[in-house]
Amino acid sequence: MNGEALIDVRGLKKHFAVNRGFLSHHAEGTVKAVDGVSFTIYRGETLGLIGESGCGKSTLSRMLIGLSESTEGEIFFRGRKVDKRTINEIRTSMQMVFQDPYSSLDPRMCMRRIVEEPLRIHTHLSRAEKLERILPLVKQLGFSEDDLKKYPHEFSGGQRQRIGIARAFVLGPEFIICDEPVSALDVSIQAQILNLFRELQREKGVTYLFISHDMSVIKHVSDRIAVMYLGRIVELAGKNELFSDTLHPYTKALISSIPIPDPRIHTDMKPLEGELPSPLNPPSGCPFRLRCGKAMDICSSSVPQLREIRKGHYAACHLFDGDAGLC
Amino acid sequence: MERILAIRGLKTYYRAKNRIVPAVDGVDLDLEKGEMLGIVGESGCGKSTVARSVIGLIDRSYTEIAGGTAVFDGMDLLHLPPKEMNRIRGARISMIFQNPLTSLNPVYTIENQITEILSVHTDMNKEEKHRRCIELMKMVGIPAPESRLKDYPHQLSGGMQQRVLIAIALACNPDIIIADEPTTALDVTIQAQILQLIRSINREHGMSMILITHNMGIVAQMCGRIMVMYGGVCVEEGTTMEIFTSPLHPYTEGLLRAIPSIADDKEELFSIPGTVPRFTYPVSSCRFAGRCPYSERGCTESEPPLIEMENGRKVRCFRYMEKEAAL
Numbered sequence: 001m002n003g004e005a006l007i008d009v010r011g012l013k014k015h016f017a018v019n020r021g022f023l024s025h026h027a028e029g030t031v032k033a034v035d036g037v038s039f040t041i042y043r044g045e046t047l048g049l050i051g052e053s054g055c056g057k058s059t060l061s062r063m064l065i066g067l068s069e070s071t072e073g074e075i076f077f078r079g080r081k082v083d084k085r086t087i088n089e090i091r092t093s094m095q096m097v098f099q100d101p102y103s104s105l106d107p108r109m110c111m112r113r114i115v116e117e118p119l120r121i122h123t124h125l126s127r128a129e130k131l132e133r134i135l136p137l138v139k140q141l142g143f144s145e146d147d148l149k150k151y152p153h154e155f156s157g158g159q160r161q162r163i164g165i166a167r168a169f170v171l172g173p174e175f176i177i178c179d180e181p182v183s184a185l186d187v188s189i190q191a192q193i194l195n196l197f198r199e200l201q202r203e204k205g206v207t208y209l210f211i212s213h214d215m216s217v218i219k220h221v222s223d224r225i226a227v228m229y230l231g232r233i234v235e236l237a238g239k240n241e242l243f244s245d246t247l248h249p250y251t252k253a254l255i256s257s258i259p260i261p262d263p264r265i266h267t268d269m270k271p272l273e274g275e276l277p278s279p280l281n282p283p284s285g286c287p288f289r290l291r292c293g294k295a296m297d298i299c300s301s302s303v304p305q306l307r308e309i310r311k312g313h314y315a316a317c318h319l320f321d322g323d324a325g326l327c
Numbered sequence: 328m329e330r331i332l333a334i335r336g337l338k339t340y341y342r343a344k345n346r347i348v349p350a351v352d353g354v355d356l357d358l359e360k361g362e363m364l365g366i367v368g369e370s371g372c373g374k375s376t377v378a379r380s381v382i383g384l385i386d387r388s389y390t391e392i393a394g395g396t397a398v399f400d401g402m403d404l405l406h407l408p409p410k411e412m413n414r415i416r417g418a419r420i421s422m423i424f425q426n427p428l429t430s431l432n433p434v435y436t437i438e439n440q441i442t443e444i445l446s447v448h449t450d451m452n453k454e455e456k457h458r459r460c461i462e463l464m465k466m467v468g469i470p471a472p473e474s475r476l477k478d479y480p481h482q483l484s485g486g487m488q489q490r491v492l493i494a495i496a497l498a499c500n501p502d503i504i505i506a507d508e509p510t511t512a513l514d515v516t517i518q519a520q521i522l523q524l525i526r527s528i529n530r531e532h533g534m535s536m537i538l539i540t541h542n543m544g545i546v547a548q549m550c551g552r553i554m555v556m557y558g559g560v561c562v563e564e565g566t567t568m569e570i571f572t573s574p575l576h577p578y579t580e581g582l583l584r585a586i587p588s589i590a591d592d593k594e595e596l597f598s599i600p601g602t603v604p605r606f607t608y609p610v611s612s613c614r615f616a617g618r619c620p621y622s623e624r625g626c627t628e629s630e631p632p633l634i635e636m637e638n639g640r641k642v643r644c645f646r647y648m649e650k651e652a653a654l
Contacts, residue, residue, distance in 0.1 A: 052514035052515070052516065052517075053514055156602045156603075158602055159602070186369035186370055186541065186603075187369065187541065187543070187582055187585050187586060188369060188581060188582065188585050188598060188599035189369075189598075189602065190585070191585035191586075191587075191596040191597065191598035191599070192598040192599075192600075194587065194596055195595055195596055195598055198594075198595070213514060213515065214515075215515065215589060216544075216586065216587045216588060216589050217587055219587065219589055220587035220588075220593070220596065243589065253516060254515060254516065255589070256519075257515040257516045257518065257519035258515060258544060258589065259518075259519075259522065259542065259544030259545045259547065259548040259549075260544055260547065260548065260588075260589065260590070261542075261543040261544040261547045261571070261583070261586050261588070262547055262571060262590070263547045263548070263567045263568050263571050263572075264568075264571075264572070265590070266548075267544075267548050270519070271516060271517075271519040271520035271523050272516040272519070272520075273520075275484050275486055275487075275517065276484075276514075
């Protein structure tokens, strides 16, 4: 992928202190929710982020959008470092679409107020101007002008998700984080929303970070895919390379775990043994080694770093220590 | 093959404020001994209501079984006195629910909850129950069961909680297990483990199972026969191979085309337009007519009957009737 970097993340970490009891402030340990993550998102692309629950993908997205402060590391947006002073200037360029279309819309606001809210906060447009701004957008998303008076409960799940999308697009952002935007929806509605994301991207040239736990959805929407495990990116590659030339054993396991919707193709569904280890007490060395079929001695002593194994294809695994040609 | 459960014309209606919602509106279903039958459909299509009606878990204060029979071992489950139903539910027909954390009681230990069902349905003494409990936990793959007996549900991971629920369902060696979205709340790698477990229970113990899910991948890999539901009725039924390779009903076709696939690269996903409408009793048109690409005038005038072919394949569509007539 060549192009201009829109977002550059370097060594980002988020550690949470865990207290012993709810009255005690004595820290029992730290949870390394995100532990040293670096990647680049290029303008106009969709970067897919996949991982199981608890791997830190939501924490990462919250830091990117400034909803949560990082413990360590830097984020650059359009080449400028994001910190407390600059975050407010770039807020209008970044938006988020949330997972649950039921809890992410205020039930006491009508659709018009919900979609206009970003304009109310960030601009000084008059009532009529605001309406003028949102009308073409909501019409494009399949609503009529009468719908603007309705409240969230009057809409179906798919329609609510489209209201959330309208709200995210109304300021004309450059970057949108989609945090599991279709996982609460039925298959037929999911397809409508996925097509809509694509159509809007083609038209407005926005950049997406698309988070999902569903491999087939990620494959469908992304240009490149990052796989996270226990707070780290373990593999990052273009989507076709990731699926045809999978490097990391965890990615392999993820792909083979998906039941394929075709009875002629037999998925052996060879399950990965064990479960995600507790982030409070992660294994030494490679976080994946306890579930990995190919674990070696070195895996318990040293943490593998994310390195470019083939052109544009990064993996963090000691199996490829020999192929260190490119970096 | 021996038929273990025969449902005929099941009608379950919900009474809403000023209308009657036909959640299940005339469903026939046969379950053979040792088979794994899949029921698929989107939320609100009535698939869970079928299961809950059979096992007597519907709230009679607003729900009414308006007709039909469900014959199991010579008894009609729909019209059984509550006392007799209690002897069957959990012992001879048991159920695995979707959300393991809300299905388990947070203030009782695992041992308590597994042995509870043995106390109700068997006359085992304390020692026997304890042994059976450990045996069950081993069977469902809980490592070191002796040390887990005194754990509370919140101390277990989602996958382990689901295994406990499966152990409870298996406790009395039931004839039928109904699994209602058993893996929807789980991550893919854990989902693969649980599906593997369910498959081995079906094969090794010859247990008949009904698997309810919205995931076409899961039915493709797990079930021999599938019933597709829409708007409270069966729209198509056949072997998994038939349904996936030559779907007859436009809804099934749409569902299959709407799934993003890992195997091929489609620019645009096919999507079924609109959303699942709300039905009010009585329904006098094809329930899918409003969203169907092939719908004609006749489709809104009366409801097509469920046509059964010689090989047991069923479909509910006027288009198919016409084709048949032309032949």
